[in-house]
Amino acid sequence: MLPGYRTITYSIQPNDSLWTIAITNNIPVDSIALLNPTIQPMNLQIGKTILLPEKVRSAIITDLNKYTYEKFQQDLHNLQAIYPFMFQQSIGKSVMGKEIVELQIGRGSNDVHLNGSFHGNEWITTSVIMKFINEYALSLTNHNPIRGRFTLPLYQTTQLSVVPMVNPDGVNLVINGAKAAGDYETKVLEMNHQNTNFSNWKANIKGVDLNKQYPARWETEVERKPTSPQPRDFPGYEPMTEPEAITMADLANERNFSIVNALHTQGEEIYWGFEGLEPPESEQIVNEYARVSGYLPVQYIDSYAGYRDWFIQEFRKPGFTIELGTGVNPLPFEQFPEIYEETLGILLANLYL
Template sequence: MSSRRHLVQAGETLAVIAGRYNLALAELTAANPGIDPRRLRIGQAVMIPDRPAEAVVKTTGKYGYAEMVRDLDALKAAYPFLIMDSIGHSAAGRTIPVVRLGTGDKEVHYNGAFHANEWITGLLLMKFIEDYASAYHRGQPLANRDVRELFEQTSLYVVPMVNPDGVELVHHGLEPGDPHYEQVYRLNQGSSDFSQWKANIRGIDLNDQFPAHWEEERNRRSVAGPGPRDFGGAAPLTEPEAIAIEAFTRSRDFQLVMAFHTQAQEIYWNYRDLEPAGAEAVVQRLAQVSGYVPVKLTGSDAGYKDWFIQEYRRLGFTIEAGIGVNPLPIEQFDTIYADLIGLMLEGLAIGSGKDSAY
């Protein structure tokens, strides 16, 4: 609803008024359907639509599941063109949200927070959702990119938090009445410090859950059972979070996927020589816009990116954001985001299929 009125002054047009209130012209026009912009009268009332007074997604503190859900509600209210859904539920029953931005027929997917103590990647993606939506809404560029063109060419599906239970565990621990309490504390050697926990609430590493030479990764890890990290389960795709994102991926036609992790300032782009022929050229472009180092991995299997490349022979990337010791301090957020916003936009440009370089 609109809460303010502007009375037209001599010489003003709707475009001038929109600029005065830092609005897109289309936004102001939509809020005033009864006004003919060619026949404004001095003293005529123009309704000024409410907008968020400040950024929705705050990037200065810990970011968990409750903050994500709250911000998704606020973003949907601010930008009704965002399409929000769920890919399924976590082991503890939490909904795993997905956000669609764009109307194009070329589909791209970004996800974050596979690992609980890498929760900052969920915040990274939430901030990108807000900035991309805002730039599109206002008809303004984002990091010197024409957002409207990308929006019309691609549909970006973002799953900010694949592992919500693990993220909440890292931030808040568990109360004694929780059904997972005894097992989780036993797996954590009785400690209430969960800052190093990577797994889901059942002690399974979700990024070792995919059927891409899963047995080899299990043998390489040599982890006997559930715990804070590195146990890939008794078999591939036993965990509801991994099952959900695998099924979601199969339900779409993604041309490119990016899984955001921390920390190395590196981009992993290959898998057992199954990646498409242009992948190395593409990763060089991603490296150029981010400053991150392309790394051709060997001796690593069972990850989401690995499975996607194996299954579809399309572009898949693991982005190791930031540098340091997990969990990365929130003070690094602005630097990480500045490095990676261009990479995320470049991924959309590549995924659109309009780029003759790929």
């Protein structure tokens, strides 16, 4: 199948030939023969159903509210069918065995990494990423610019690595409640003080905050944060005990990311420094992010042991935590269009900077 096309069915009409069908539908005549290997061009039967490629010209990912792991899986499947150049792989599994999926888009040598939903109640970050991925693919296959910028040159110079949902168990718990926790149902209710509303839940299903798991001033967080599993902020009994956190560290260790974006909510701020270990170009990059998003750059914050902290410490490359939107997590979905518009400029900047 041609990238950027889907398959539709068509019923042969009187006076149809492969040529007229191709011209009417604006598709290559060869593609009809390829999709219908048994077709006899000189003997088309009226009323017979054949397959035709149809160019996809609008987003296929449209149901982005309450964006569960299952919606995510379905959308990945649909993207794969239409955009086979979008490489997908499982890079690990969550505590409950859900796949942690990475997508790779691009043929370039500049490896840019983007992730979302480290925190369960920040699932809207996955919605933002998936909408962006879909828009990028559409732009490539239709030769439409995004914000005045043609994307094929970006595709040729970068390889975008995306992990849209780092914490799928946490996301499903926040959206679907305790029943989504399976064998952990009793435990999560206990940790949540029997409250059946999990909107405060940031951690993975074992009550470990995945973005406080990294050995980058982890000790500082241990001294002042909860000492047992909780809906949020428990850094674990040791650094790097949780499969989701390990998976993400392994990924960075195996690649050569030139830049990392971790999407969180909320605050409309961008954190860009860590202990003075960030490279000088981090400041230039964050200024461009601020210009295109209106978000406020903040160099240092009193929060440690996050993925971005660790990435800067280990690789001395630019790493950014982007706090999308304002309000109380999970952010109301009515904010999504505004958040997407603010974030789009940042995500695009990663590809041209």
